[in-house]
Amino acid sequence: MHEVSIAQSLIQILEEEMQSHEGGRLKKVRVLVGELSGVVPDALFFAFEVCSKGSIAEGSALEIVKVPARGVCKSCNREFVPEVPFLICTRCGSPDIEVLSGRELEIDKMEVENGN
Ligand SMILES: [Zn+2]
Incomplete structure (x- = not known):
């Protein structure tokens, strides 16, 4: 389940970002997840909850926004x-x-x- 390592790196970024918000509390974080990223939102919710315990992200709400796939x-x-x-063209079948x-x-x- 690679969502665990994704959650860990998200939390690491959040901890760095929070250094510029001294005394602040993280309420909510919105994450963009592309359809092609291979991330399962439910698994990421779960991993985030588990991994955020004891970190600055503990108790914050995670919002996941799915970004649809688009290609040319x-x-x-x-x-x-x-x-x-x-990932091939739906008209001519080209993989390019x-x-x-x-x-x-x-x-x-x-x-x-x-x-x-
Ligand atoms: Zn084509």
């Missing part, structure tokens, strides 16, 4: 929605495609509450 074919120049896991979106795995937004 270099042979026929058509934009299309790749059918996972077959460029993925425009769907591989995202990044923190989009953090909500921090000031603790005072």
